[in-house]
Amino acid sequence: xxxxxxxxxxxxxxxxxxxxxxxxxxxxxxxxxxxxxxxxxxxxxxxxxxxxxxxxxxxxxxxxxxxxxxxxxxxxxxxxxxxxxxxxxxxxxxxxxxxxxxxxxxxxxxxxxxxxxxxxxxxxxxxxxxxxxxxxxxxxxxxxxxxxxxxxxxxxxxxxxxxxxxxxxxxxxxxxxxxxxxxxxxxxxxxxxxxxxxxxxxxxxxxxxxxxxxxxxxxxxxxxxxxxxxxxxxxxxxxxxxxxxxxxxxxxxxxxxxxxxxxxxxxxxxxxx
Amino acid sequence: xxxxxxxxxxxxxxxxxxxxxxxxxxxxxxxxxxxxxxxxxxxxxxxxxxxxxxxxxxxxxxxxxxxxxxxxxxxxxxxxxxxxxxxxxxxxxxxxxxxxxxxxxxxxxxxxxxxxxxxxxxxxxxxxxxxxxxxxxxxxxxxxxxxxxxxxxxxx
Numbered sequence: 001x002x003x004x005x006x007x008x009x010x011x012x013x014x015x016x017x018x019x020x021x022x023x024x025x026x027x028x029x030x031x032x033x034x035x036x037x038x039x040x041x042x043x044x045x046x047x048x049x050x051x052x053x054x055x056x057x058x059x060x061x062x063x064x065x066x067x068x069x070x071x072x073x074x075x076x077x078x079x080x081x082x083x084x085x086x087x088x089x090x091x092x093x094x095x096x097x098x099x100x101x102x103x104x105x106x107x108x109x110x111x112x113x114x115x116x117x118x119x120x121x122x123x124x125x126x127x128x129x130x131x132x133x134x135x136x137x138x139x140x141x142x143x144x145x146x147x148x149x150x151x152x153x154x155x156x157x158x159x160x161x162x163x164x165x166x167x168x169x170x171x172x173x174x175x176x177x178x179x180x181x182x183x184x185x186x187x188x189x190x191x192x193x194x195x196x197x198x199x200x201x202x203x204x205x206x207x208x209x210x211x212x213x214x215x216x217x218x219x220x221x222x223x224x225x226x227x228x229x230x231x232x233x234x235x236x237x238x239x240x241x242x243x244x245x246x247x248x249x250x251x252x253x254x255x256x257x258x259x260x261x262x263x264x265x266x267x268x269x270x271x272x273x
Numbered sequence: 274x275x276x277x278x279x280x281x282x283x284x285x286x287x288x289x290x291x292x293x294x295x296x297x298x299x300x301x302x303x304x305x306x307x308x309x310x311x312x313x314x315x316x317x318x319x320x321x322x323x324x325x326x327x328x329x330x331x332x333x334x335x336x337x338x339x340x341x342x343x344x345x346x347x348x349x350x351x352x353x354x355x356x357x358x359x360x361x362x363x364x365x366x367x368x369x370x371x372x373x374x375x376x377x378x379x380x381x382x383x384x385x386x387x388x389x390x391x392x393x394x395x396x397x398x399x400x401x402x403x404x405x406x407x408x409x410x411x412x413x414x415x416x417x418x419x420x421x422x423x424x425x426x427x428x429x
Contacts, residue, residue, distance in 0.1 A: 022277070039275050047279040054283065058290050062298070069301035074308040088302045107303070108295040116290065152276060156283025163284075 008230050015128070015226050018047040018150060019135075019142040033141060047150055049140075054147035057119040065115070087115060091259065098263045101270040109164065109266075110259050113157065118255035120147040121218060125244055125251070128225045148218040148254075151211070158211030161262050165206070169269040210261055217254050221247050398426030 006014070013035065020038035022045025023029050031048075032038035038045065068084040077085055091111045099106055123146045135143035147153045170178045182199040183192055221243075228239045402422045 018275075020275075020277070041275075041277070043277050045275070045277040045279075046282060047277065051279045051282050055286055058286055062290060062293050065294070065298045065302075069298045072301050072305040074305050074312065077309075085302065085306055088299070089306065092303065105291070105295060108299040109291045111299060112287070112291050112294045116287075150279065152279035153283050155276070156280040157287055159280065160284045160287040 011230065012226055014142065015132070015222075016144070017142045018144050019049040019140055021046045021048045031141070047144070047152060049135075049143045049145065050147045050150035050153055053123060053145055054116075054120055054153050057123070057147070058116050061112075061115050061119055087111070094260060095263055098260070099267045099270070101267070103168070103266070103270070105164070105168075106263065106266050109161075110263055113161070113262055114255050114259040117148065117157070117214065117258050118252065120153070121251035121255055123147065124149070124218060124221055124225070124247060128222075128229050146218060146222055148214055149222045151215045154215040154218075155207075155211035157214075157258070158207040161210060161265065162207035165265045165269045168266065172270050173272065206261075206265055210258065210265075214254050214258055217250055221250055394426060394429045397429055398422065401425060 017035045018038065020032040020041060021030070022032065022038070022041030024032075024037070025040055032041060032045070064080075065084055068081050072081060088111060091114055092107060095107045095110050126145060131145040132143040144150060166178075169181075173181065182203070183189075183196055185195055185199055187195055224243055225240065228236055228243065231239065405418075405422070
Protein backbone atom coordinates (compact mmCIF):
# COMPACT_ATOMS: atom_id res chain seq x y z
CA UNK A 1 0.00 0.00 0.00
CA UNK A 2 1.87 3.02 -1.22
CA UNK A 3 0.23 6.05 0.23
CA UNK A 4 1.01 9.49 -1.16
CA UNK A 5 2.56 10.69 2.05
CA UNK A 6 5.49 8.26 2.06
CA UNK A 7 7.87 7.50 -0.75
CA UNK A 8 8.58 4.05 -2.13
CA UNK A 9 11.97 4.06 -0.50
CA UNK A 10 10.47 4.79 2.88
CA UNK A 11 7.83 2.12 2.37
CA UNK A 12 10.41 -0.53 1.56
CA UNK A 13 12.70 0.47 4.41
CA UNK A 14 9.77 0.46 6.76
CA UNK A 15 8.91 -3.09 5.78
CA UNK A 16 12.47 -4.28 6.16
CA UNK A 17 13.04 -2.85 9.62
CA UNK A 18 12.57 -4.98 12.68
CA UNK A 19 10.81 -3.89 15.81
CA UNK A 20 13.90 -3.91 18.00
CA UNK A 21 13.98 -3.62 21.76
CA UNK A 22 17.28 -2.63 23.31
CA UNK A 23 19.36 0.03 25.02
CA UNK A 24 19.31 3.46 23.44
CA UNK A 25 22.46 5.53 23.05
CA UNK A 26 21.40 7.66 26.00
CA UNK A 27 21.28 4.64 28.29
CA UNK A 28 17.49 4.12 28.46
CA UNK A 29 15.80 0.90 27.31
CA UNK A 30 13.06 0.90 24.73
CA UNK A 31 12.06 0.23 21.10
CA UNK A 32 14.27 1.60 18.35
CA UNK A 33 12.57 4.23 16.18
CA UNK A 34 14.64 3.59 13.08
CA UNK A 35 16.98 1.09 11.54
CA UNK A 36 20.04 3.17 12.48
CA UNK A 37 18.95 3.33 16.07
CA UNK A 38 18.53 -0.45 16.11
CA UNK A 39 22.04 -0.87 14.75
CA UNK A 40 23.44 1.38 17.46
CA UNK A 41 21.90 -0.85 20.10
CA UNK A 42 24.57 -3.43 19.31
CA UNK A 43 24.28 -7.11 20.10
CA UNK A 44 22.15 -6.93 23.22
CA UNK A 45 18.92 -6.05 21.51
CA UNK A 46 15.98 -8.22 20.59
CA UNK A 47 13.93 -8.26 17.39
CA UNK A 48 10.64 -8.51 19.22
CA UNK A 49 8.54 -8.94 16.08
CA UNK A 50 10.29 -11.82 14.34
CA UNK A 51 11.27 -13.53 17.56
CA UNK A 52 7.74 -13.16 18.95
CA UNK A 53 6.15 -14.56 15.81
CA UNK A 54 8.65 -17.40 15.64
CA UNK A 55 8.06 -18.24 19.28
CA UNK A 56 4.30 -18.07 18.84
CA UNK A 57 4.46 -20.36 15.80
CA UNK A 58 6.71 -22.78 17.67
CA UNK A 59 4.33 -22.87 20.59
CA UNK A 60 1.38 -23.35 18.25
CA UNK A 61 3.17 -26.23 16.55
CA UNK A 62 4.03 -27.89 19.86
CA UNK A 63 0.54 -27.31 21.21
CA UNK A 64 -1.20 -28.88 18.22
CA UNK A 65 1.18 -31.81 17.92
CA UNK A 66 1.15 -32.45 21.63
CA UNK A 67 -2.63 -32.42 21.71
CA UNK A 68 -2.72 -34.97 18.92
CA UNK A 69 0.01 -37.04 20.57
CA UNK A 70 -1.91 -37.11 23.84
CA UNK A 71 -5.10 -38.34 22.23
CA UNK A 72 -3.41 -40.54 19.69
CA UNK A 73 -5.31 -43.67 18.78
CA UNK A 74 -3.98 -46.78 17.13
CA UNK A 75 -7.34 -47.32 15.50
CA UNK A 76 -8.74 -45.26 12.66
CA UNK A 77 -7.22 -41.77 13.01
CA UNK A 78 -9.35 -38.66 12.86
CA UNK A 79 -8.71 -35.71 10.56
CA UNK A 80 -6.16 -33.86 12.66
CA UNK A 81 -4.33 -37.00 13.67
CA UNK A 82 -4.25 -38.07 10.06
CA UNK A 83 -2.70 -34.78 9.05
CA UNK A 84 -0.12 -34.88 11.83
CA UNK A 85 0.69 -38.51 11.10
CA UNK A 86 1.19 -37.67 7.45
CA UNK A 87 3.85 -35.11 8.39
CA UNK A 88 5.45 -37.40 10.96
CA UNK A 89 5.53 -40.23 8.47
CA UNK A 90 7.05 -37.97 5.82
CA UNK A 91 9.79 -36.82 8.19
CA UNK A 92 10.36 -40.36 9.44
CA UNK A 93 10.75 -41.65 5.88
CA UNK A 94 13.33 -38.98 5.13
CA UNK A 95 15.26 -39.67 8.32
CA UNK A 96 15.24 -43.42 7.73
CA UNK A 97 16.32 -42.92 4.13
CA UNK A 98 19.35 -40.81 4.94
CA UNK A 99 20.35 -41.61 8.49
CA UNK A 100 21.26 -45.20 9.25
CA UNK A 101 22.32 -44.98 12.86
CA UNK A 102 20.44 -45.06 16.11
CA UNK A 103 19.63 -41.68 17.58
CA UNK A 104 16.70 -40.48 19.60
CA UNK A 105 17.37 -36.86 18.79
CA UNK A 106 17.47 -36.66 15.04
CA UNK A 107 13.90 -37.53 14.09
CA UNK A 108 12.22 -35.15 16.56
CA UNK A 109 14.73 -32.50 15.59
CA UNK A 110 13.99 -32.99 11.91
CA UNK A 111 10.26 -32.79 12.62
CA UNK A 112 10.68 -29.63 14.66
CA UNK A 113 12.78 -28.01 11.96
CA UNK A 114 10.46 -28.95 9.14
CA UNK A 115 7.22 -27.85 10.74
CA UNK A 116 8.59 -24.82 12.46
CA UNK A 117 10.41 -23.48 9.41
CA UNK A 118 7.37 -24.25 7.29
CA UNK A 119 5.13 -22.28 9.63
CA UNK A 120 7.57 -19.38 9.68
CA UNK A 121 7.74 -19.40 5.91
CA UNK A 122 3.97 -19.56 5.58
CA UNK A 123 3.76 -16.21 7.33
CA UNK A 124 5.06 -14.85 4.03
CA UNK A 125 1.67 -15.54 2.46
CA UNK A 126 -0.16 -13.28 4.88
CA UNK A 127 -0.93 -10.10 2.95
CA UNK A 128 2.08 -7.90 3.38
CA UNK A 129 0.48 -4.88 5.02
CA UNK A 130 -2.13 -6.69 7.07
CA UNK A 131 -0.26 -7.39 10.29
CA UNK A 132 1.96 -4.23 10.22
CA UNK A 133 -1.16 -2.04 9.89
CA UNK A 134 -2.76 -3.97 12.72
CA UNK A 135 0.41 -3.44 14.76
CA UNK A 136 0.32 0.27 14.05
CA UNK A 137 -3.06 0.45 15.73
CA UNK A 138 -1.37 -0.84 18.86
CA UNK A 139 1.49 1.64 18.55
CA UNK A 140 4.11 -0.65 17.00
CA UNK A 141 6.12 1.30 14.41
CA UNK A 142 7.70 -1.66 12.75
CA UNK A 143 6.49 -5.19 12.37
CA UNK A 144 8.26 -7.83 10.31
CA UNK A 145 5.99 -10.83 10.45
CA UNK A 146 8.01 -13.41 8.54
CA UNK A 147 10.57 -14.79 11.00
CA UNK A 148 12.61 -16.51 8.31
CA UNK A 149 13.33 -13.14 6.64
CA UNK A 150 15.30 -12.25 9.74
CA UNK A 151 18.86 -13.48 9.51
CA UNK A 152 18.98 -13.87 13.30
CA UNK A 153 16.22 -16.43 13.22
CA UNK A 154 17.63 -18.52 10.39
CA UNK A 155 21.19 -18.33 11.67
CA UNK A 156 19.93 -19.20 15.13
CA UNK A 157 18.48 -22.40 13.74
CA UNK A 158 21.55 -23.11 11.64
CA UNK A 159 23.90 -22.57 14.58
CA UNK A 160 21.80 -24.85 16.77
CA UNK A 161 22.01 -27.55 14.14
CA UNK A 162 25.73 -26.93 13.81
CA UNK A 163 26.25 -27.28 17.55
CA UNK A 164 24.28 -30.52 17.62
CA UNK A 165 26.30 -31.85 14.67
CA UNK A 166 29.63 -30.97 16.28
CA UNK A 167 28.45 -32.41 19.58
CA UNK A 168 27.52 -35.73 18.01
CA UNK A 169 30.69 -35.79 15.89
CA UNK A 170 32.77 -35.55 19.05
CA UNK A 171 30.55 -37.93 20.97
CA UNK A 172 30.64 -40.49 18.19
CA UNK A 173 34.29 -40.30 17.17
CA UNK A 174 35.89 -38.80 20.26
CA UNK A 175 37.64 -35.47 20.36
CA UNK A 176 40.71 -37.04 18.75
CA UNK A 177 38.69 -38.62 15.98
CA UNK A 178 36.94 -35.35 15.25
CA UNK A 179 40.25 -33.49 15.20
CA UNK A 180 41.79 -36.20 13.03
CA UNK A 181 38.98 -35.83 10.59
CA UNK A 182 39.76 -32.13 10.35
CA UNK A 183 43.53 -32.59 10.16
CA UNK A 184 44.18 -35.69 8.03
CA UNK A 185 41.64 -35.30 5.30
CA UNK A 186 41.78 -35.08 2.19
CA UNK A 187 45.60 -35.10 1.67
CA UNK A 188 46.85 -37.33 4.50
CA UNK A 189 49.14 -36.26 7.32
CA UNK A 190 51.73 -34.47 5.15
CA UNK A 191 49.23 -31.90 3.96
CA UNK A 192 48.11 -31.06 7.46
CA UNK A 193 47.92 -27.25 7.21
CA UNK A 194 46.04 -27.39 3.95
CA UNK A 195 43.79 -30.11 5.30
CA UNK A 196 43.02 -28.11 8.39
CA UNK A 197 42.24 -25.02 6.37
CA UNK A 198 40.02 -26.86 3.89
CA UNK A 199 38.14 -28.87 6.48
CA UNK A 200 37.51 -25.89 8.75
CA UNK A 201 36.18 -23.87 5.85
CA UNK A 202 34.08 -26.89 4.91
CA UNK A 203 32.81 -27.21 8.45
CA UNK A 204 31.96 -23.54 8.87
CA UNK A 205 30.33 -23.37 5.47
CA UNK A 206 27.67 -25.80 6.64
CA UNK A 207 25.82 -23.61 9.16
CA UNK A 208 26.40 -20.44 7.16
CA UNK A 209 25.02 -21.87 3.93
CA UNK A 210 22.20 -23.55 5.84
CA UNK A 211 21.08 -20.35 7.53
CA UNK A 212 21.71 -17.97 4.67
CA UNK A 213 19.97 -20.15 2.09
CA UNK A 214 16.72 -20.03 3.99
CA UNK A 215 17.14 -16.36 4.79
CA UNK A 216 18.02 -15.43 1.21
CA UNK A 217 15.12 -17.27 -0.35
CA UNK A 218 12.52 -15.90 1.99
CA UNK A 219 13.99 -12.42 2.06
CA UNK A 220 13.91 -12.29 -1.71
CA UNK A 221 10.35 -13.57 -1.79
CA UNK A 222 9.28 -10.99 0.76
CA UNK A 223 11.06 -8.30 -1.23
CA UNK A 224 9.09 -9.16 -4.36
CA UNK A 225 5.85 -8.94 -2.38
CA UNK A 226 6.90 -5.52 -1.10
CA UNK A 227 7.68 -4.36 -4.64
CA UNK A 228 4.37 -5.66 -5.91
CA UNK A 229 2.67 -3.77 -3.10
CA UNK A 230 4.08 -0.54 -4.54
CA UNK A 231 1.95 -0.93 -7.66
CA UNK A 232 -1.51 0.64 -7.89
CA UNK A 233 -3.94 -1.45 -5.90
CA UNK A 234 -6.11 -2.48 -8.89
CA UNK A 235 -3.23 -4.28 -10.64
CA UNK A 236 -1.50 -5.82 -7.64
CA UNK A 237 -3.44 -9.07 -7.80
CA UNK A 238 -2.13 -9.79 -11.31
CA UNK A 239 1.38 -10.17 -9.92
CA UNK A 240 0.89 -11.05 -6.29
CA UNK A 241 -1.39 -14.01 -6.95
CA UNK A 242 0.99 -15.82 -9.34
CA UNK A 243 3.92 -14.97 -7.10
CA UNK A 244 2.10 -16.26 -4.02
CA UNK A 245 1.25 -19.49 -5.80
CA UNK A 246 4.84 -19.91 -6.89
CA UNK A 247 5.96 -18.97 -3.43
CA UNK A 248 4.02 -21.85 -1.91
CA UNK A 249 6.52 -24.09 -3.66
CA UNK A 250 9.49 -22.15 -2.26
CA UNK A 251 8.04 -22.14 1.24
CA UNK A 252 7.69 -25.91 1.38
CA UNK A 253 10.89 -26.53 -0.55
CA UNK A 254 13.02 -24.39 1.75
CA UNK A 255 11.61 -26.03 4.87
CA UNK A 256 12.26 -29.41 3.28
CA UNK A 257 15.81 -28.49 2.26
CA UNK A 258 16.60 -27.23 5.74
CA UNK A 259 15.37 -30.51 7.21
CA UNK A 260 17.17 -32.69 4.67
CA UNK A 261 20.48 -30.87 5.12
CA UNK A 262 20.15 -31.21 8.88
CA UNK A 263 19.67 -34.96 8.48
CA UNK A 264 22.58 -35.19 6.06
CA UNK A 265 24.91 -33.28 8.37
CA UNK A 266 23.85 -35.48 11.25
CA UNK A 267 24.47 -38.59 9.16
CA UNK A 268 27.95 -37.25 8.34
CA UNK A 269 28.57 -36.70 12.04
CA UNK A 270 27.72 -40.30 12.75
CA UNK A 271 29.43 -41.86 9.73
CA UNK A 272 33.02 -42.96 9.94
CA UNK A 273 35.19 -42.05 7.03
CA UNK B 274 19.56 -6.57 9.41
CA UNK B 275 21.60 -6.58 12.61
CA UNK B 276 22.90 -9.65 14.31
CA UNK B 277 21.68 -9.32 17.86
CA UNK B 278 20.44 -11.29 20.82
CA UNK B 279 17.51 -12.62 18.78
CA UNK B 280 19.89 -15.30 17.56
CA UNK B 281 20.40 -16.51 21.14
CA UNK B 282 16.67 -16.44 21.80
CA UNK B 283 16.15 -18.53 18.69
CA UNK B 284 18.83 -21.03 19.73
CA UNK B 285 17.26 -21.42 23.17
CA UNK B 286 13.71 -21.78 21.88
CA UNK B 287 14.90 -24.28 19.29
CA UNK B 288 16.55 -26.35 22.01
CA UNK B 289 13.38 -26.26 24.11
CA UNK B 290 11.14 -27.19 21.18
CA UNK B 291 13.36 -30.07 20.14
CA UNK B 292 13.46 -31.33 23.72
CA UNK B 293 9.68 -31.05 24.02
CA UNK B 294 9.16 -32.79 20.69
CA UNK B 295 11.57 -35.54 21.66
CA UNK B 296 9.88 -36.06 25.00
CA UNK B 297 6.16 -35.62 24.41
CA UNK B 298 5.37 -35.60 20.71
CA UNK B 299 7.51 -37.92 18.65
CA UNK B 300 7.48 -41.15 20.71
CA UNK B 301 3.70 -41.15 21.19
CA UNK B 302 2.96 -40.50 17.53
CA UNK B 303 5.52 -42.87 16.07
CA UNK B 304 4.55 -45.54 18.61
CA UNK B 305 0.91 -45.36 17.65
CA UNK B 306 1.75 -45.42 13.95
CA UNK B 307 4.05 -48.40 14.42
CA UNK B 308 1.39 -50.23 16.35
CA UNK B 309 -1.22 -49.54 13.70
CA UNK B 310 1.18 -50.68 11.02
CA UNK B 311 1.68 -53.96 12.87
CA UNK B 312 -2.05 -54.39 13.32
CA UNK B 313 -2.66 -53.89 9.62
CA UNK B 314 0.17 -56.23 8.70
CA UNK B 315 -1.26 -58.87 11.01
CA UNK B 316 -4.69 -58.38 9.51
CA UNK B 317 -3.39 -58.77 5.98
CA UNK B 318 -1.47 -61.86 6.94
CA UNK B 319 -4.55 -63.33 8.57
CA UNK B 320 -6.54 -62.60 5.42
CA UNK B 321 -3.88 -64.35 3.33
CA UNK B 322 -3.96 -67.29 5.65
CA UNK B 323 -7.74 -67.41 5.48
CA UNK B 324 -7.61 -67.48 1.69
CA UNK B 325 -5.11 -70.32 1.79
CA UNK B 326 -7.23 -72.16 4.33
CA UNK B 327 -10.30 -71.70 2.19
CA UNK B 328 -8.51 -73.12 -0.83
CA UNK B 329 -7.34 -76.06 1.21
CA UNK B 330 -10.81 -76.67 2.56
CA UNK B 331 -12.30 -76.48 -0.93
CA UNK B 332 -9.79 -78.99 -2.21
CA UNK B 333 -10.53 -81.25 0.71
CA UNK B 334 -14.25 -80.95 0.13
CA UNK B 335 -13.78 -81.80 -3.53
CA UNK B 336 -11.70 -84.82 -2.65
CA UNK B 337 -14.27 -85.98 -0.17
CA UNK B 338 -17.03 -85.50 -2.69
CA UNK B 339 -15.13 -87.58 -5.22
CA UNK B 340 -14.50 -90.28 -2.67
CA UNK B 341 -18.15 -90.30 -1.66
CA UNK B 342 -19.20 -90.62 -5.29
CA UNK B 343 -16.87 -93.53 -5.80
CA UNK B 344 -18.15 -95.18 -2.67
CA UNK B 345 -21.72 -94.65 -3.76
CA UNK B 346 -20.96 -96.15 -7.16
CA UNK B 347 -19.34 -99.14 -5.49
CA UNK B 348 -22.34 -99.61 -3.22
CA UNK B 349 -24.72 -99.44 -6.16
CA UNK B 350 -22.65 -102.01 -8.06
CA UNK B 351 -22.66 -104.28 -5.07
CA UNK B 352 -26.40 -103.86 -4.65
CA UNK B 353 -27.02 -104.69 -8.29
CA UNK B 354 -24.87 -107.77 -7.99
CA UNK B 355 -26.72 -108.78 -4.85
CA UNK B 356 -30.07 -108.24 -6.50
CA UNK B 357 -29.04 -110.37 -9.49
CA UNK B 358 -27.82 -113.13 -7.27
CA UNK B 359 -31.00 -113.01 -5.21
CA UNK B 360 -33.06 -113.21 -8.35
CA UNK B 361 -31.04 -116.17 -9.62
CA UNK B 362 -31.30 -117.87 -6.27
CA UNK B 363 -35.03 -117.46 -6.08
CA UNK B 364 -35.40 -118.68 -9.66
CA UNK B 365 -33.49 -121.82 -8.70
CA UNK B 366 -35.56 -122.22 -5.59
CA UNK B 367 -38.77 -121.82 -7.51
CA UNK B 368 -37.66 -124.39 -10.03
CA UNK B 369 -36.74 -126.83 -7.26
CA UNK B 370 -40.05 -126.20 -5.55
CA UNK B 371 -41.85 -126.79 -8.76
CA UNK B 372 -39.97 -130.01 -9.32
CA UNK B 373 -40.71 -131.06 -5.77
CA UNK B 374 -44.40 -130.27 -6.27
CA UNK B 375 -44.49 -132.23 -9.47
CA UNK B 376 -42.87 -135.23 -7.79
CA UNK B 377 -45.25 -135.16 -4.85
CA UNK B 378 -48.23 -134.70 -7.15
CA UNK B 379 -47.11 -137.68 -9.17
CA UNK B 380 -46.72 -139.70 -5.96
CA UNK B 381 -50.16 -138.70 -4.84
CA UNK B 382 -51.61 -139.57 -8.18
CA UNK B 383 -49.92 -142.96 -7.96
CA UNK B 384 -51.26 -143.45 -4.50
CA UNK B 385 -54.74 -142.42 -5.54
CA UNK B 386 -54.70 -144.73 -8.49
CA UNK B 387 -53.43 -147.58 -6.34
CA UNK B 388 -56.17 -146.90 -3.91
CA UNK B 389 -58.76 -146.76 -6.63
CA UNK B 390 -57.43 -149.96 -8.12
CA UNK B 391 -57.62 -151.60 -4.71
CA UNK B 392 -61.18 -150.44 -4.30
CA UNK B 393 -62.05 -151.52 -7.75
CA UNK B 394 -60.51 -154.90 -7.09
CA UNK B 395 -62.61 -155.41 -3.94
CA UNK B 396 -65.69 -154.15 -5.71
CA UNK B 397 -65.08 -156.43 -8.70
CA UNK B 398 -64.54 -159.31 -6.25
CA UNK B 399 -67.78 -158.49 -4.53
CA UNK B 400 -69.47 -158.20 -7.93
CA UNK B 401 -68.03 -161.51 -9.08
CA UNK B 402 -69.13 -163.16 -5.89
CA UNK B 403 -72.55 -161.62 -6.27
CA UNK B 404 -72.70 -162.82 -9.89
CA UNK B 405 -71.58 -166.31 -8.92
CA UNK B 406 -74.01 -166.31 -6.01
CA UNK B 407 -76.84 -165.53 -8.37
CA UNK B 408 -75.78 -168.31 -10.71
CA UNK B 409 -75.30 -170.87 -8.02
CA UNK B 410 -78.17 -169.62 -5.91
CA UNK B 411 -79.44 -172.71 -4.33
CA UNK B 412 -76.83 -175.48 -4.48
CA UNK B 413 -73.73 -173.79 -3.40
CA UNK B 414 -73.30 -172.10 -0.01
CA UNK B 415 -71.28 -168.89 0.15
CA UNK B 416 -69.26 -170.14 3.09
CA UNK B 417 -68.03 -173.24 1.29
CA UNK B 418 -66.57 -171.23 -1.58
CA UNK B 419 -65.19 -168.16 0.23
CA UNK B 420 -61.55 -169.23 -0.19
CA UNK B 421 -61.99 -169.72 -3.94
CA UNK B 422 -63.58 -166.23 -4.33
CA UNK B 423 -60.83 -164.57 -2.28
CA UNK B 424 -58.21 -166.27 -4.37
CA UNK B 425 -59.91 -165.02 -7.50
CA UNK B 426 -60.16 -161.47 -6.19
CA UNK B 427 -56.43 -161.47 -5.38
CA UNK B 428 -55.59 -162.37 -8.93
CA UNK B 429 -57.33 -159.30 -10.31
